Amino acid sequence: MEYFLQQFINGISLGAIYGLIAIGYTMVYGIIGMINFAHGEIYMIGAFVSLISFLFLGLIGITYVPLALFLVLLLAMAFTALYGWAIERIAYRPLRGSVKLAPLISAIGMSIVLQNYVQLAQGARVKPLQPIIQGGFELFSGNADYAVRLSYLQIVIVLLTTILMAGFTYVITRTPLGRAQRATEQDMTMAQLSGVNVDRIISTTFVMGAALAAVAGLMVTLYYGVIDFYIGFIAGMKAFTAAVLGGIGSLPGAMLGGLLIGLIEAFWSGYFTIGYKDVATFSILVMVLIFRPTGLLGKPEVEKV
Amino acid sequence: MKTDAADCRLSTQVKDAAAAALLAGLLALPMLGFRLIDQATGLTLDYRLSWAAIAALAVFLGRLTLVRANGVLRRRMARPRPFAASSAGTPGRRRQIAGWTMAGVALLLPWLPFSDRNLIDKATLLLIYVMLGWGLNVVVGLAGLLDLGYVAFYAVGAYSYALLSHTFGLSFWVCLPMAGLLSATFGMLLGFPVLRLRGDYLAIVTLGFGEIVRVILLNWQVVTGGPNGISGIQRPTFFGLPFLAAVPGKTTFHEFLGVAYSPDHRIIFLYYLILVLALATNLITLRIRRLPIGRAWEALREDETACRSLGIDPTKTKLSAFASGAMFAGFAGSFFATRQGFISPESFTFLESAIILAIVVLGGLGSQIGIVLSAILLVGLPEWFRDLQQYRMLAFGGAMVLIMLWRPRGLLANRDPTIRLDDYRPAEKPANSLAVLPSTAERGASR
Numbered sequence: 001m002e003y004f005l006q007q008f009i010n011g012i013s014l015g016a017i018y019g020l021i022a023i024g025y026t027m028v029y030g031i032i033g034m035i036n037f038a039h040g041e042i043y044m045i046g047a048f049v050s051l052i053s054f055l056f057l058g059l060i061g062i063t064y065v066p067l068a069l070f071l072v073l074l075l076a077m078a079f080t081a082l083y084g085w086a087i088e089r090i091a092y093r094p095l096r097g098s099v100k101l102a103p104l105i106s107a108i109g110m111s112i113v114l115q116n117y118v119q120l121a122q123g124a125r126v127k128p129l130q131p132i133i134q135g136g137f138e139l140f141s142g143n144a145d146y147a148v149r150l151s152y153l154q155i156v157i158v159l160l161t162t163i164l165m166a167g168f169t170y171v172i173t174r175t176p177l178g179r180a181q182r183a184t185e186q187d188m189t190m191a192q193l194s195g196v197n198v199d200r201i202i203s204t205t206f207v208m209g210a211a212l213a214a215v216a217g218l219m220v221t222l223y224y225g226v227i228d229f230y231i232g233f234i235a236g237m238k239a240f241t242a243a244v245l246g247g248i249g250s251l252p253g254a255m256l257g258g259l260l261i262g263l264i265e266a267f268w269s270g271y272f273t274i275g276y277k278d279v280a281t282f283s284i285l286v287m288v289l290i291f292r293p294t295g296l297l298g299k300p301e302v303e304k305v
Numbered sequence: 306m307k308t309d310a311a312d313c314r315l316s317t318q319v320k321d322a323a324a325a326a327l328l329a330g331l332l333a334l335p336m337l338g339f340r341l342i343d344q345a346t347g348l349t350l351d352y353r354l355s356w357a358a359i360a361a362l363a364v365f366l367g368r369l370t371l372v373r374a375n376g377v378l379r380r381r382m383a384r385p386r387p388f389a390a391s392s393a394g395t396p397g398r399r400r401q402i403a404g405w406t407m408a409g410v411a412l413l414l415p416w417l418p419f420s421d422r423n424l425i426d427k428a429t430l431l432l433i434y435v436m437l438g439w440g441l442n443v444v445v446g447l448a449g450l451l452d453l454g455y456v457a458f459y460a461v462g463a464y465s466y467a468l469l470s471h472t473f474g475l476s477f478w479v480c481l482p483m484a485g486l487l488s489a490t491f492g493m494l495l496g497f498p499v500l501r502l503r504g505d506y507l508a509i510v511t512l513g514f515g516e517i518v519r520v521i522l523l524n525w526q527v528v529t530g531g532p533n534g535i536s537g538i539q540r541p542t543f544f545g546l547p548f549l550a551a552v553p554g555k556t557t558f559h560e561f562l563g564v565a566y567s568p569d570h571r572i573i574f575l576y577y578l579i580l581v582l583a584l585a586t587n588l589i590t591l592r593i594r595r596l597p598i599g600r601a602w603e604a605l606r607e608d609e610t611a612c613r614s615l616g617i618d619p620t621k622t623k624l625s626a627f628a629s630g631a632m633f634a635g636f637a638g639s640f641f642a643t644r645q646g647f648i649s650p651e652s653f654t655f656l657e658s659a660i661i662l663a664i665v666v667l668g669g670l671g672s673q674i675g676i677v678l679s680a681i682l683l684v685g686l687p688e689w690f691r692d693l694q695q696y697r698m699l700a701f702g703g704a705m706v707l708i709m710l711w712r713p714r715g716l717l718a719n720r721d722p723t724i725r726l727d728d729y730r731p732a733e734k735p736a737n738s739l740a741v742l743p744s745t746a747e748r749g750a751s752r
Contacts, residue, residue, distance in 0.1 A: 035505060049335045055350040056339065079335050086332055091706050098713035101451070105666045108659045109705025116699040121336045125343060233655070237512065244509045275524040282513030289506055290498050 006148045007270040013154040015262020016161040020216035021239035022254035024209025030185045030249035031205050037107035038087055040236015041114035042210045046080040046217025047227045048118060051129055065132060076218050077211040084210025085203055119229040126228045129221060157219050164215060165255060181205060241285050247298020256296060322369040330361030404674050411580055415573045422572055427688050429576045433637055434684045436583035438664040438676040440633025443590055446671035448626035449606025451508040454515025455661050458488040458631040460653035462638020467648055470539040477541040477643050481636060488635025489628040496627040500620055515658055522650040534649025541643045543574060575644050582640060586633050587673055602626050663705055669715025678716050
């Protein structure tokens with residue numbers, strides 16, 4: 001039971017990270033219908049920017065942890081969002097309205113470029129970071145053989161994700177920007193006719209997705225303590241799986257999918273062999289898609305003839 | 306929208322370039338401006354802010370040149386060009402000639418004066434990708450199913466040859482059809498549950514399948530050898546005659562022909578082998594396109610609902626496309642295994658799938674010659690530029706983006722319709738009417 005609870009806590013923390021990345025996929029997919037393959041790389045860049053910012057703040061003498069964390073969060077979100085914006089502007093916008101596969105290929109190319117760019121700029125070796133937030137609670141420590149640990153870091157991750165999700169939902173459902181985004185998602189031409197600057201809305205979507213991915217990158221840097229230039233691919237794939245699992249285009253779906261994937265992974269590696277955890281994730285995705293082809297919270301696609 | 310005149314003014318261009326440079330500088334600041342350095346005591350940070358400045362300057366100059374060149378070009382393009390009917394026949398005819406020329410060059414390649422062992426080896430690698438591209442083209446280009454895990458079938462082919470020849474000692478020629486069959490079976494197994502899914506759902510499932518296959522190859526140590534792979538795979542023989550200097554008790558290839566032994570024999574044989582396999586793939590695809598099943602594939606790509614209403618079973622049709630594509634990948638895979646003599650999961654990563662898909666899309670989705678051209682561009686050129694070393698993949702990704710921006714529809718986009726009535730004459734289009742129905746080729750390309 002304790003072991004189960006421990007895996008549950010780990011799974012939720014991991015799932016929150018996946019969910020944040022998945023939102024970027026699902027928003028971009030919802031609005032322009034393309035798989036943004038470079039999104040995993042955006043997240044990787046977010047992790048690197050966080051790491052560099054931490055060290056930079058340490059150098060200039062800001063060592064008070066909450067302040068440093070806050071500044072790193074801002075820096076990572078800003079720079080990563082810039083990357084998101086630039087990628088959309090360079091590689092996707094010129095291809096809008098073209099063959100459907102064209103932006104996909106250019107996204108894959110962009111992802112290769114970013115991976116190698118970071119590898120060349122920062123070296124291929126794994127980058128370790130000393131734990132910044134240490135300590136935690138011991139739940140049920142009465143049981144002598146096994147204590148369930150809930151670290152402060154896990155609390156921070158879940159809290160931060162919840163706050164971001166709440167803010168995000170507010171922006172999408174209550175503000176003019178969110179309204180314009182939803183309008184663009186429903187019908188780009190019609191939104192344009194009603195005076196929505198579609199290009200700007202799409203750019204904003206990329207910026208928002210990238211900023212959330214940066215937060216995920218920061219969390220992963222803190223959580224695992226090691227990053228390298230290759231983390232974007234696997235995490236991106238898992239996050240995209242999460243987006244599809246939850247129903248692509250649906251924001252709560254992305255978060256739900258992320259949490260599910262995190263839990264599946266945690267339980268699988270807790271109870272079975274760790275080598276096959278990716279197989280488990282994808283098998284469950286296939287299962288869900290067979291029985292619910294639009295994902296858990298997705299709307300059924302209406303076919304127009 | 307700015308007017309052209311405003312676009313051409315120098316001050317506007319400088320401003321535009323400055324904005325681009327500012328962006329580049331900001332992007333480069335954290336990544337190039339600082340460098341993480343591993344030390345025994347932990348990670349430290351090193352400054353090299355000049356790098357970010359250099360990046361900004363380079364972008365400024367590059368952007369300015371580009372914008373100015375663009376302005377000049379646009380003015381030149383704006384001049385009305387007289388409409389010239391092509392004199393060299395229809396594009397289809399020209400392409401046929403180009404195709405035969407290419408096949409001729411490929412056939413004669415080993416005997417050309419400038420060709421050496423190195424060149425033939427690279428051409429062999431190129432042909433593997435051409436074959437994979439033609440195979441994937443059946444799935445993506447003809448049937449319109451986005452497959453991001455094509456490399457899985459390639460891996461299945463490679464491992465089935467390696468394992469069959471290792472465990473049972475079967476020869477390449479026996480294993481080749483079996484590998485193809487096994488891959489096709491895998492295609493069916495995967496396709497059966499997931500082919501109901503539309504577009505991008507299918508894409509993610511195939512992507513997942515590709516990863517699953519790789520993870521299994523990596524973890525199933527007993528059978529696949531895990532990350533160490535399988536080495537010492539049987540080399541191909543010329544219908545039983547091995548390509549070796551001397552084998553006790555057996556006639557070798559050079560003894561049989563009575564020529565001096567040369568290690569080039571095997572290289573040249575492998576080259577011809579993949580050439581034949583690739584051309585067979587091409588021929589079969591071209592023939593199938595004319596069969597009812599091939600027409601059903603293309604019809605399905607255009608409109609699934611209409612197909613269903615005409616009595617075409619979408620699942621069966623998709624499944625057949627998936628299985629045929631997988632089969633070609635299986636053939637290519639077993640060739641790969643016998644050529645390398647060593648395979649490991651390293652060779653079957655997502656990057657390979659991405660490269661093959663890029664070849665198909667860049668070639669212009671469905672164009673057989675386009676695939677050859679884009680394979681030369683994407684696989685051939687980087688092979689020749691291996692000196693770039695660590696910058697090679699960066700250049701490769703950049704080229705992928707740039708080519709896509711340059712020709713979003715692929716190198717050879719306007720496909721010929723598969724069926725055309727004999728009396729079809731495009732020149733007879735009424736010039737004043739706007740409501741001319743687009744030809745099948747245009748409609749196919751505009752998707």
